[in-house]
Amino acid sequence: MTKSSCRKERLVTSLIWLCVLLISAVFFWIFGEILWNGGSKLTFDFLTLAPKQAGRGGGIGPILISTLWIVGVAMAVSIPLGVGAAILLSEFKSSENIFILLIRRSLDVLAGVPSIVFGLFGNAFFCKTLGLGFSILSGGLTLACMVLPILIRSTEEGFRSVPEDYHLSAAALGLSRISTLWNLLLPAAVPGLIVGIVLGVGRAMAETAALIFTSGYVDRMPTSFLDSGRSLSIHIFDLSMNVSGGDPNAYRSAFVLMLILVLINALASFTANYFFKRRIITV
Amino acid sequence: MILLKNNTLFLWPSDRILVWVLRFCAVIAAMIVFLILLFLLNESIPVLKHVGMSRFFFDSTWSPTEGLYNLLPMLWGTLFAMVGSVLIATPLGIISALFCHFYAPKPIAHIYRQIIQLLAGIPSVVYGFWGLVVLIPLIGQIQPPGPSLLAGILILTIMILPTLALSADASLANVPSSYLKGSAALGLSRWATIRGVVLPAAKSGLFTGVILEIGRAIGETMAILMVCGNVVQTPKNIFEPMRTLTANIALEMAYALGDHRSALFVSGLILMLVITGLVICAEILSRKIIYD
Amino acid sequence: MNITTDSAYPWSPLEKRPACCEPKSFLEIKNLSLSYKGEKAFEGVNLDLYQGCITALVGPSGCGKTSFLTALNRLTDLISGCKLSGSIKLAGEDIQASSVDILALRRRVGMIFQKPNPFPLSIRKNILFPLREHGTTDKSEANAILERVLQQVGLWDEVKDRLRAPALSLSGGQQQRLCIARALALKPEVLLMDEPCSALDPISGGIVEDLITSLRGKYTILIVTHNLAQARRIADYTGLFWVRNHVGQLIEYGTVKEIFESPKEELTRAYIQGMRG
Numbered sequence: 125m126t127k128s129s130c131r132k133e134r135l136v137t138s139l140i141w142l143c144v145l146l147i148s149a150v151f152f153w154i155f156g157e158i159l160w161n162g163g164s165k166l167t168f169d170f171l172t173l174a175p176k177q178a179g180r181g182g183g184i185g186p187i188l189i190s191t192l193w194i195v196g197v198a199m200a201v202s203i204p205l206g207v208g209a210a211i212l213l214s215e216f217k218s219s220e221n222i223f224i225l226l227i228r229r230s231l232d233v234l235a236g237v238p239s240i241v242f243g244l245f246g247n248a249f250f251c252k253t254l255g256l257g258f259s260i261l262s263g264g265l266t267l268a269c270m271v272l273p274i275l276i277r278s279t280e281e282g283f284r285s286v287p288e289d290y291h292l293s294a295a296a297l298g299l300s301r302i303s304t305l306w307n308l309l310l311p312a313a314v315p316g317l318i319v320g321i322v323l324g325v326g327r328a329m330a331e332t333a334a335l336i337f338t339s340g341y342v343d344r345m346p347t348s349f350l351d352s353g354r355s356l357s358i359h360i361f362d363l364s365m366n367v368s369g370g371d372p373n374a375y376r377s378a379f380v381l382m383l384i385l386v387l388i389n390a391l392a393s394f395t396a397n398y399f400f401k402r403r404i405i406t407v
Numbered sequence: 408m409i410l411l412k413n414n415t416l417f418l419w420p421s422d423r424i425l426v427w428v429l430r431f432c433a434v435i436a437a438m439i440v441f442l443i444l445l446f447l448l449n450e451s452i453p454v455l456k457h458v459g460m461s462r463f464f465f466d467s468t469w470s471p472t473e474g475l476y477n478l479l480p481m482l483w484g485t486l487f488a489m490v491g492s493v494l495i496a497t498p499l500g501i502i503s504a505l506f507c508h509f510y511a512p513k514p515i516a517h518i519y520r521q522i523i524q525l526l527a528g529i530p531s532v533v534y535g536f537w538g539l540v541v542l543i544p545l546i547g548q549i550q551p552p553g554p555s556l557l558a559g560i561l562i563l564t565i566m567i568l569p570t571l572a573l574s575a576d577a578s579l580a581n582v583p584s585s586y587l588k589g590s591a592a593l594g595l596s597r598w599a600t601i602r603g604v605v606l607p608a609a610k611s612g613l614f615t616g617v618i619l620e621i622g623r624a625i626g627e628t629m630a631i632l633m634v635c636g637n638v639v640q641t642p643k644n645i646f647e648p649m650r651t652l653t654a655n656i657a658l659e660m661a662y663a664l665g666d667h668r669s670a671l672f673v674s675g676l677i678l679m680l681v682i683t684g685l686v687i688c689a690e691i692l693s694r695k696i697i698y699d
Numbered sequence: 700m701n702i703t704t705d706s707a708y709p710w711s712p713l714e715k716r717p718a719c720c721e722p723k724s725f726l727e728i729k730n731l732s733l734s735y736k737g738e739k740a741f742e743g744v745n746l747d748l749y750q751g752c753i754t755a756l757v758g759p760s761g762c763g764k765t766s767f768l769t770a771l772n773r774l775t776d777l778i779s780g781c782k783l784s785g786s787i788k789l790a791g792e793d794i795q796a797s798s799v800d801i802l803a804l805r806r807r808v809g810m811i812f813q814k815p816n817p818f819p820l821s822i823r824k825n826i827l828f829p830l831r832e833h834g835t836t837d838k839s840e841a842n843a844i845l846e847r848v849l850q851q852v853g854l855w856d857e858v859k860d861r862l863r864a865p866a867l868s869l870s871g872g873q874q875q876r877l878c879i880a881r882a883l884a885l886k887p888e889v890l891l892m893d894e895p896c897s898a899l900d901p902i903s904g905g906i907v908e909d910l911i912t913s914l915r916g917k918y919t920i921l922i923v924t925h926n927l928a929q930a931r932r933i934a935d936y937t938g939l940f941w942v943r944n945h946v947g948q949l950i951e952y953g954t955v956k957e958i959f960e961s962p963k964e965e966l967t968r969a970y971i972q973g974m975r976g
Contacts, residue, residue: 136598140510143502144519150565151522154529154537208432227437229690234440236619236686237679238626240653241443244675247660248446269439276436302425330530333628333653337660357532357629364536365633371540378533389528585816589878590829591774592812593885594805599832608819 155382161372162379170376175343178367179359184377186345190260190353193346194339195328197264198271203321205268206275211305213276214283235273239333242270246338258352263339270334271324278323282316283309315396322392326385332357356381447676454669463673469639471659471667478674483641484649487556488631489624491645492563497617499564500571501606508579509597509605520576527569535633538562543634550646554636557645562630567620574619578612579605615693622685626678628653652678725750725919726771726889731785733766733775740766741947744785746938748889753911753920755930755955758940758970763947764923767940768891771921772808773801789889806833809882810891814898815874817866817881822858825866825877826884833885848880852910872903876910890914892922896929908933927971931959939967 173183209231213224246266256262286309332355340352341362354362360377363370458476466477503523507516538558547553582605590600606613636648637658650658652674663671724747732742741763748754756764766775773794775781787794794804817825826845835841845862849855854876858869866877875895882890892911896904912933914920924930930937937959938952951958951967962968 130596133596133598137510140502140506143499144506144511147499147503147568148519148522151526153541154534154565155525157537157541158533205432205436208429209436212429212433227433230437230440232690233683233686234436234443236622236626236682237440237443238622238628238653238682240626240628240656241447241675241679241682244450244656244660244672245443245446248450248672249442253446269443272436272439305425326528330528330532332530332532333657336657357530360532360536361629361633364539374536378536381530382533385528385530386525389524393524583816585812585814586818588774588777589812589816589818591777592772592805592810593829593881594802595829595832596802603820603828603832604818 158375158378158382162375162377165372166376166379170373171380174345175359175373178370179343179363179373180367180369181373184356184359184373184380187343187354187356187359187377188380190339190346191329191355193260193349193353194263194267194335194355195325197261197349198267198328199321199325201265201268202272202275202324206272206320206324207279207317209272210276210279210283211309214280215305215309231273231276234269235277237270239270239331242266242334243337245269246334251338256350258338258340258342259350260339260346260353261349263335263353263355264349266334266338267328267331270331271327274327275320275324278320279313279317282313282320285316286312315398318395319392322388322395326388326392329381329385329388330357331355332361336361444679447672447679450672451669451676454666454673458666458670463670469655471663471670474666476670478652478677480639480641481650481652481655481674482677484556484635485625485651485653487642487649488559488563488635488651489621491556491560492567492624493617493621495560495564496568496571496620500568500616500620501575501613503568503572504575504579505601505605507576509601523569523572523576526565527573531566531627531630532633534562534566535630538630538634546646552636552648554634554648555646556635556642556649558634559631559649559651560645562634563624563627566627566630567623570623571616571620574616575609575613578609578616581612582608611692611694615689618685618689618692622682622689625681625685626653628657632657722749722752724748725790726921727786727788728771729786729788731767731770731783731787733763733770733784734782735766735778736780739946741940741949744949746949746952748919748921749936750919751916752935753915753922753933754936754938755934756921756923756938756940757925757927757930758947758950759942760925762940762942764940765893766947768810768893768921768923771889771891772805772810774805774810776801806885807887808889808891809885809887811875811878811882811893811895813894815871815878817869817874817877819865819867821863822866822869822877823862826881829881830884844884848883851883852876852880853906854880870903872899872906875899875903875907879907879910887918889919889921892920894923894925897925927973931955939964939970941966941970 170183171188172185174186175184176182209227213228243266246262246269250256250262250265251258256265335355335358339355339358341354341358342352343354343359344351346353356377360374360381363374363377454476458474463476463478466475468475469477469480503519507520511519538561542558542561543553546555546558586604586608587600590604595603631651632654635650635654637650637654638648639650639655640647642649656671656674659667660671726748728744728746728748731744731746733740744767746754756767758764769775770783771787771794775783783795789804789807792799794808818828820828823845826848827841830841830844835844846855849858854873857873858864866874869877875898879890879895895911896907899907908929911920911922915935922930922934934955936953937955939950939958940947941950942948943950951962951964953963957963958967959971962971
């Protein structure tokens with residue numbers, strides 16, 4: 125190696141380490157900031173009490189419940205639809221069929237649509253056209269549209285990992301399509317489905333822009349799905365932007381949200397690993 | 408008529424019902440995009456009818472209550488924030504992926520991947536909040552007022568970096584190991600291998616990742632709304648506050664009525680069309696293998 | 700097949716072949732052992748490669764021939780958990796010393812893999828890019844080398860009109876010759892070849908084999924092959940690797956004539972006669 129290329133090599137290596145250190149530093153800065161200001165002052169009461177003085181005082185009890193309901197509606201609608209679509213997409217030969225190709229492309233586009241556009245759509249369709257108004261139901265349905273592509277993609281991945289032999293041996297045994305699906309394919313695809321659900325829940329939890337004008341701002345305890353409900357992320361946004369002196373509680377809420385998301389992420393990677401290992405052992 | 412993989416299995420009536428149920432699910436899933444387009448169009452048509460497309464670019468300013476609809480300042484704002492953040496995030500993301508594959512000892516690469524994954528999972532509202540309480544005061548010290556294009560670019564960079572790094576990581580992992588062995592056997596240095604062999608081989612994957620990131624940068628709303636100051640103006644330098652298209656929708660949708668509301672749907676329609684174009688580009692690129 | 704009584708080799712006798720060189724050893728390997736995560740791949744190999752000669756290593760699969768090859772240009776460094784002991788001297792220089800510039804070493808000791816592995820670049824870039832990295836920055840000089848090595852491997856007439864086409868569009872045999880050209884462009888002294896013909900169809904394999912024969916006298920070549928007939932056709936010296944006690948060993952080493960016609964070891968005789976392996 126020539127001298128100059130040796131020097132170049134060393135320069136590039138140190139540059140790369142520098143960039144990586146910088147990125148890690150920003151990461152620790154963000155986490156540290158939220159952890160320090162939010163985690164240290166968190167009490168159990170904060171999780172159960174209702175917010176007071178526009179959120180400056182009190183807790184986030186009703187907000188957690190609303191968030192749960194919104195995410196629940198989103199998943200209850202999107203999981204059956206998503207699994208159905210994923211089965212269709214993975215069990216049919218995709219490239220040969222214009223119908224399948226069209227579905228695939230439209231899902232690709234759907235995955236890229238900005239959340240604010242989902243918000244506009246939800247407002248126009250669920251709130252206005254269907255007459256649901258600002259409600260947990262409108263917000264949940266809007267989120268269902270948003271998480272659908274994620275759910276379909278990872279469930280499909282799960283179905284694709286089922287070996288082709290299964291289909292052939294099932295056909296050789298003269299099993300019906302539905303029993304093949306139920307007894308052979310679905311169990312094998314469960315890990316992909318679970319990862320998809322967990323990722324979808326994470327995405328729904330984190331969403332703000334799509335909810336501002338579909339589920340609304342009201343921070344009371346919801347009594348029905350047609351009530352307006354404020355999600356945790358909207359609460360953080362509102363406290364930091366519109367409520368002066370709301371920062372301490374915004375920190376705490378952000379900490380709670382991050383905690384939930386980190387747990388969800390850990391669950392996703394744990395599930396994926398667990399099933400992956402088990403599959404290797406059983407085969 | 409759709410053909411099943413094993414057509415002979417079409418014997419039981421329950422199978423036929425199943426196939427129809429599945430088709431129904433898939434059609435609904437696919438319809439959403441078209442529904443979105445339909446509703447955006449439907450809501451935009453009133454304003455397009457009495458105001459017309461050209462006034463969205465040639466009116467004196469954006470003041471919908473007075474009937475002025477110039478979207479250009481917001482378009483520029485979106486463009487500046489996107490270009491700035493993609494320019495910074497792309498090299499950093501690729502460097503992150505290179506680090507994991509070629510420079511880091513295994514345990515460190517593992518930890519670093521975990522960090523990147525966690526960063527990718529942080530909600531945009533938390534990024535925005537962090538920008539609001541940490542970044543803006545810092546920028547304000549250098550050059551008041553603080554909320555600015557620069558803050559937007561930095562926050563967007565931090566936001567799109569992790570997903571870009573993850574997708575670059577995946578495309579580097581797809582580079583066949585025989586290329587690396589071949590390169591080592593020729594006595595090429597690590598950097599020469601990366602520049603001459605790895606990056607060209609991973610090119611199409613990297614490009615696809617960047618294009619999807621451009622889409623995310625354009626569509627991002629909350630974080631940028633919280634740090635950019637939201638003044639309707641074309642920023643003349645990076646320390647001036649500005650407003651993006653997405654922030655504009657989020658800010659005004661709550662009270663907009665009539666033509667104003669319709670105008671916001673027009674900006675939503677523009678976003679939707681741009682994103683669709685980008686997704687199609689990414690699709691085409693990911694299929695093409697680029698040489699030289 | 701008719702086995703004659705005292706010749707170990709069942710086929711027709713060897714034809715005379717031109718002396719490749721005076722037997723001057725160039726790569727001296729003494730007591731070389733390699734273990735991978737505590738498990739020995741081969742041990743106690745002593746071997747002298749003579750300058751300008753073709754040496755073939757034969758033996759069943761899994762006996763450490765390929766590992767042995769990768770030890771000689773220290774590609775083993777890339778594999779974690781790989782431990783090498785013993786000495787390897789290239790023209791009198793110990794290649795395992797810490798002061799050795801490993802990139803320069805790999806330039807002097809080129810390697811051809813079983814599966815052709817051109818980079819996903821154009822044909823000309825496959826050759827020009829490693830050249831540039833090793834300090835040939837002059838364009839006209841590099842282009843001259845490009846033409847010379849492509850001529851040398853007989854690829855020039857086939858590709859001269861489409862040098863900018865992707866290398867992966869070539870056929871398997873052409874890709875392998877391109878890989879050889881790429882190694883030759885760096886002016887190596889030793890060429891290590893790991894079954895260079897076995898992934899190719901018979902006709903392309905034959906072309907590559909003729910190419911290797913034409914390199915005799917210019918480079919010191921060590922070729923690993925499964926194909927006994929090939930070893931006999933092209934090599935000057937032959938070594939037999941075998942697994943003894945779960946560890947690969949060099950059983951016998953000598954000129955092709957010695958190994959194929961009067962082997963000293965019973966094992967060699969049996970292998971050559973096709974009874975084992």
